[in-house]
Amino acid sequence: MIPDSTAPVGLTVDVVLLTIRSERLSVLMVERGIEPFAGSWALPGGFVLPDEDLDDAARRELEEETSIADALTHLEQLATYATPDRDPRMRVVSVAHLAFVPDLPSPVAGSDAAGARWWAADELLYGSEGVRLAFDHRRILLDGVERARSKIEYTTLAAEFVTEPFTLADLRQVYESVWGVDLDPANFRRKVLSTPGFVTDTGESQSVGRGRPAVLYRRGPATDLHPAMLRPDS
Amino acid sequence: MIPDSTAPVGLTVDVVLLTIRSERLSVLMVERGIEPFAGSWALPGGFVLPDEDLDDAARRELEEETSIADALTHLEQLATYATPDRDPRMRVVSVAHLAFVPDLPSPVAGSDAAGARWWAADELLYGSEGVRLAFDHRRILLDGVERARSKIEYTTLAAEFVTEPFTLADLRQVYESVWGVDLDPANFRRKVLSTPGFVTDTGESQSVGRGRPAVLYRRGPATDLHPAMLRPDS
DNA sequence: CCTTATACTGGTCACCATGACCACAAAGGA
DNA sequence: TCCTTTGTGGTCATGGTGACCAGTATAAGG
Numbered sequence: 001m002i003p004d005s006t007a008p009v010g011l012t013v014d015v016v017l018l019t020i021r022s023e024r025l026s027v028l029m030v031e032r033g034i035e036p037f038a039g040s041w042a043l044p045g046g047f048v049l050p051d052e053d054l055d056d057a058a059r060r061e062l063e064e065e066t067s068i069a070d071a072l073t074h075l076e077q078l079a080t081y082a083t084p085d086r087d088p089r090m091r092v093v094s095v096a097h098l099a100f101v102p103d104l105p106s107p108v109a110g111s112d113a114a115g116a117r118w119w120a121a122d123e124l125l126y127g128s129e130g131v132r133l134a135f136d137h138r139r140i141l142l143d144g145v146e147r148a149r150s151k152i153e154y155t156t157l158a159a160e161f162v163t164e165p166f167t168l169a170d171l172r173q174v175y176e177s178v179w180g181v182d183l184d185p186a187n188f189r190r191k192v193l194s195t196p197g198f199v200t201d202t203g204e205s206q207s208v209g210r211g212r213p214a215v216l217y218r219r220g221p222a223t224d225l226h227p228a229m230l231r232p233d234s
Numbered sequence: 235m236i237p238d239s240t241a242p243v244g245l246t247v248d249v250v251l252l253t254i255r256s257e258r259l260s261v262l263m264v265e266r267g268i269e270p271f272a273g274s275w276a277l278p279g280g281f282v283l284p285d286e287d288l289d290d291a292a293r294r295e296l297e298e299e300t301s302i303a304d305a306l307t308h309l310e311q312l313a314t315y316a317t318p319d320r321d322p323r324m325r326v327v328s329v330a331h332l333a334f335v336p337d338l339p340s341p342v343a344g345s346d347a348a349g350a351r352w353w354a355a356d357e358l359l360y361g362s363e364g365v366r367l368a369f370d371h372r373r374i375l376l377d378g379v380e381r382a383r384s385k386i387e388y389t390t391l392a393a394e395f396v397t398e399p400f401t402l403a404d405l406r407q408v409y410e411s412v413w414g415v416d417l418d419p420a421n422f423r424r425k426v427l428s429t430p431g432f433v434t435d436t437g438e439s440q441s442v443g444r445g446r447p448a449v450l451y452r453r454g455p456a457t458d459l460h461p462a463m464l465r466p467d468s
Numbered sequence: 469c470c471t472t473a474t475a476c477t478g479g480t481c482a483c484c485a486t487g488a489c490c491a492c493a494a495a496g497g498a
Numbered sequence: 499t500c501c502t503t504t505g506t507g508g509t510c511a512t513g514g515t516g517a518c519c520a521g522t523a524t525a526a527g528g
Contacts, residue, residue, distance in 0.1 A: 009245045011316070011327055050325065051318040080314040080329050082245070084285045091284065093245055093327065095314050169476075185476070187516065194514090211475030212523040227514070403505075419505070421487065428485090445504030446494040461485070 010092040013058045014045030014137065016078060016144030017099050020161050024120040025177045027141060030065055031115040036088050037134035045094065058097040066116045074160050075099045078144055086136050096140045098147055100160040121145055149178055154228040156198050159219045165202050167214035168192060181232045191229060197222030244326040247292045248279030248371065250312060250378030251333050254395050258354040259411045261375060264299055265349040270322050271368035277375065279328065292331045300350045308394050309333045312378055320370050330374045332381055334394040355379055383412055388462040390432050393453045399436050401448035402426060415466045425463060431456030
C-alpha cells in the first residue's frame with residue numbers, strides 16, 4: 001500500500017479542442033519546438049501544477065498555449081493514457097479532455113507555443129501528407145472524435161459548435177461535419193423542433209445569399225435528447 | 235514543459251467490480267486495515283508498478299486483494315480522479331476501472347486485505363446504516379453504476395453478468411437489477427431474440443421449480459445493440 | 469422585369485420498433 | 499385433479515423515422 005516501489009510519474013493534461021471550420025470537423029494542434037517530437041504536432045496541454053485540479057489545468061494550458069480565453073462552456077474528461085513508454089523521458093500519465101467551441105472563437109494568435117493552428121480532423125488522421133503527431137496523440141484524437149460523434153447523438157452539445165443566433169442549417173451542418181453524412185433538411189428540422197428545449201425561436205430570420213431566408217434560433221435549456229438523434233449508416 | 239514545478243504524485247488504480255447477487259446489483263469492497271480511513275470500505279485497488287500498464291495493474295490488484303482470478307472478459311477504464319486533497323498523505327491520482335462478472339465467481343476468500351465482501355450497491359450508496367466509504371470512492375462508485383446503467387442500453391455487456399448457459403429470465407433479471415425497474419417478459423424476449431447475435435440458442439431447456447421450463451442460451455458474438463434497449467422512465 | 473436556381477418550410481405516407489395486452493404451454497404444489 | 503406460476507407466442511395501437519413532394523422566399527442572371 002505504501003508507494004515505495006513506485007517510480008516518479010509526471011501528470012499532464014491534453015485537450016482535444018474541436019470546432020467546425022469550413023464545414024469540416026477541425027482540431028486545435030500545437031507545433032512542438034523542443035524534443036522529443038520537435039516539429040511534430042501535439043494536442044495543447046502540459047503538466048498539472050501542485051494543488052491544481054485537472055479541469056483547471058486543462059483550461060489554463062489552453063489559455064497559455066493558444067490564448068483561447070473563451071470560457072469553455074463544455075469541457076469533459078475523455079480518458080487517461082499511461083502506457084509506460086509513451087514519453088521517452090519519464091513515465092508521464094496524461095488525462096485527456098474534450099471540448100467544443102464555435103467556429104473561430106479567436107484567431108489562435110499570441111500563442112505561447114511555437115505555432116498553433118486548426119487542422120481538419122480527417123486530414124490529420126487519414127491524410128496522405130507526412131504530418132507527424134507527437135506521442136500517442138493520434139490515438140487520443142481518434143478517441144476524442146469518436147466520443148464527439150456519439151455525444152451529439154444523445155445530447156444537445158452539437159449546439160456548442162455554432163455561434164448564436166444560428167439557423168437550423170448551421171446546426172445541421174454540425175451533425176453532417178462530425179458524422180460525415182448528409183441529413184435530410186426537412187426531417188432534421190422536424191426532429192430538432194420536436195425536442196423541447198433544444199433550440200428557442202428568436203422570431204427573426206436571416207438570408208445568407210441564395211435561397212429562402214432561415215429562421216434564427218438560440219440554444220435551449222435542454223441537455224439530453226430523448227429519443228436520440230439517429231446517425232445514418234454510412 | 236519541464237516538470238520542475240510539479241509535486242510528486244502517486245498513481246493508483248481502483249476497480250468497480252459489479253455483479254448480481256440475490257437479484258441486486260452488488261459491488262466488491264475491501265475493508266481498510268490501516269490509516270487513513272481505517273475501518274472504512276474501499277474499492278479494490280492500489281499503486282501502479284513502474285512499467286506496468288493501467289489495465290494490468292487493475293487485474294493484478296483484483297487478484298491480490300480479492301483472489302478473483304477469473305479472467306475478466308470486460309475491464310474498461312471509467313474515469314480519473316485527481317482532486318489534490320483526495321488523499322491526505324500525498325497527491326494521488328486514481329484511474330478508476332469498471333468490470334462485470336457473473337454471480338459468485340469465487341467466494342472472496344483467501345484475500346490479502348483484511349476483509350473483502352460484496353455489498354448491494356444501493357445499500358452502500360443510499361443505506362441509512364453508518365457505512366463509511368474511503369476517499370472519494372462513493373463518487374467513483376456512483377459514476378461506475380451510472381456507466382453500467384447506460385452501457386447495457388447499447389451493448390450486450392449485460393450478458394457478462396450471467397453464467398452460461400442462462401435463460402432469458404436470467405438476462406432480464408440483470409436489466410431489472412441494474413436499472414431498478416420491471417420489464418415485460420414477452421417484450422424483452424422479442425427484443426433480445428430480434429437482435430442478431432445477442433444470444434445463441436442451445437436447444438436445451440431447464441426447469442427451476444415452478445413455472446414452465448425456459449430455453450437455455452449462451453452469449454452471442456454481437457457486442458452492440460441497434461437499436462438500443464430502451465430503459466423505462468422510472 | 470421576369471425567369472431560374474437554390475434553400476428553407478411544411479406536409480403526407482409507409483414502415484418499423486415498441487408498449488400494452490392476451491392466450492396458451494408446461495412445469496410444481498396443494 | 500385443480501391451481502398457481504412462469505415461459506412462449508401472438509395481436510393491436512401508437513409513435514418516431516425515412517423517403518418523398520409541394521410551396522415559399524430570396525439572389526443571380528438574362
